[in-house]
Amino acid sequence: MNNIRTFSQDILVKRSNICIILCTFPDIESTHYAIKHLLKNKLAACITQLTNVTSFYYWNNILTKKKEIQILIKSKLILKNKIFLEIKKLHPYDVPELIVLSTESIEDNYKKWIEKNTSC
Secondary structure, eight states: OTTOOOHHHHOOOOOOSEEEEEEEESSHHHHHHHHHHHHHTTSOSEEEEEEEEEEEEEETTEEEEEEEEEEEEEEEGGGHHHHHHHHHHHOSSSSOOOEEEEOSOOOHHHHHHHHHTSOO
């Protein structure tokens, strides 16, 4: 009877130092400017652009539907604050979307590549 173990006893989750930051932009020009800026300054190793996404949200008490461009910024968690600061400086929105997704698991060679291609 004492041989029964729960999953929590068997699984150890080690958080990675790699993260993905989500951010939306209103147009291709501001998107590309931000992407080039982050990559040039080694704040991201890779940025994926997803075009033609639709966001729904309330702004000034008005339900808004807007076509936007979503970017996925792959970087080190330690660079999060620098990335947030840079995006806030150059973003056209008053309140840009800045959401960090931490990674539980990441392929080792890809992790090393991200670490090699970012500062710090």
